Amino acid sequence: MNIAKPLAGFRIAVTSDRRSAELIEAFERRGAEVTHTPLLRLAPLDDEQQLLAQTHKLIEARPQVVVITTAYGLRRWLDTAEAAGIGDELISAFSQSDLYVRGSKAHGSVRALGLEPAGVAKDGRSSSLLEMLKGKLASATVALQLHADSDHGMPQQMREFGARRVIKVEPYRWQDTSSDTGISALVEGLCAAHFDAVTFTSAPSVHALFAAANARNRLPALQRSLAERVAVATVGPVTASPLEEAGINPLVPERHRMGAMIGQLVEHLGSLGTLQAQTVHGQVQLRGRTLSIQDQNCELTPGQAELVRALIEAGGSVLSRDELSAALPEVSSRHALDMTLSRLRRALPQPEIISTVIKRGYRLNV
Structure with missing residues (x-):
């Protein structure tokens, strides 16, 4: 056995779609056997007209507040706007509003545009972002960039805070893969602890796994196995939250980055030793x-x-x-x-x- 590779002999399930190749290569380079089963896939943006219509609505409305929830969503939104020739108008609308941002990656993407947010929820939680918006939305028009196809109840909460109008912008959607045969194999493999570890890079992927297990009458067995037998690695506290609510104690790196997650899991599995x-x-x-x-x-x-x-x-x-x-x-x-x-x-x-x-x-x- 080549013990120079710290993950030799370990089996890891990777559940992400985006940047999965980077994650898989990192684990395989360290000797692990990796199974890739995306729980969610980004749907292709076939119909850009809806996003462009939402963008035109925002530019015309000149909102007082713009809320950015994901770096990827912001980039995809800007790419679509620029391809349609309205990128500068969109950034101008941002610059004339109070920008509120969820998470450090989204913060970095906003600053890369030469803009400084009015507030940043550094823990990446929607609840923290909403807490920052209290007392700031009276009679305001608000534009909200959705996190995939989930709004986490934010539009209604904003209206309760006094927002006159909430414009929702949806730069991307998730495809549901819960009926895929590969998901069944993943659920059964995790229930039987055929994997030493599983990785999650988004909270929606955790919810998708739980939903798939529940549809197969395997949710209690899955959650018990993740709590007791399979190491669970997450990219940050937002991803970890639904696991913790289910009584699972996942690994959460101090720095909310994929590289930090990889390092923490390598250290954890390596600590099991030979x-x-x-x-x-x-x-x-x-x-x-x-x-x-x-x-x-x-x-x-x-x-x-x-x-x-x-x-x-x-x-x-x-x-x-x-x-x-x-x-x-x-x-x-x-x-x-x-x-x-x-x-x-x-x-x-x-x-x-x-x-x-x-x-x-x-x-x-x-």
Whole structure:
């Protein structure tokens, strides 16, 4: 096993569409096996007329307040406006309004236009953005750039704050992929902990996974597995929020960037380390779900890996069936445990490294 690669032996599910190639390459370069299943895809902007009509409406209305929710949405909006020859008019309308921005990336995109926002919700939360707008919208015309096809209830809240008019601008939409066969495989794989980790780069993708699992009557099993067995990596607190509400404790980097998420997950999985022991058949190493016996690699199922982990950690001591069953919550009987151990032995290059101790249990043959 090449332990120079920190993710060798680990399996990671990547759920994003945008920038997924960058994420996959980063994990594979470090030795991970990656499965890519986009939970949401950006719909092509086939009908630009709707966006242009919304933009013309904004330019004519000259809103007192403009709210920008995503950097990507702003870029796509400006690209469409510039292609239609109204980019300068749109930026002029921005410059004559109070700009409020959600998140650091959107803030950077606004500043790149030579504009300085009146306020920035640095934690990236819509609720924080709305809190900033209290007392500032009386009789105002407000333009709101939607986050994909979700407005998070913001238009109604703005009207309650006194806004006279809210112009919604929708630069992009998500395509629902929850019925794709690949989503079923992802849901089942996460429920069975066939992955060591899963990554999310947006809150809508978390909601899409939960909805897909619920439609398949697997939501409780999925959430339990993400809470107890599969490492969950997010790009920031907004993405983490729906997971936390479900009782899942995801990894959240201090810097809300993809690179920081990658680094944090590498560190987390790497901290699991390589378990190793000397047996009668030589050195045994377990990393993720890859078992190495005298440089022969064997790929284990999640249950098999948990059994090997427990046996290695016991250091040659005998583990009873009850103790081994505790490592496999999905095993419901001693017979099922014996069958799992039997399949494990058949999968090993040297089955004899696991010894049966009559009437007592099993141990690593050290």
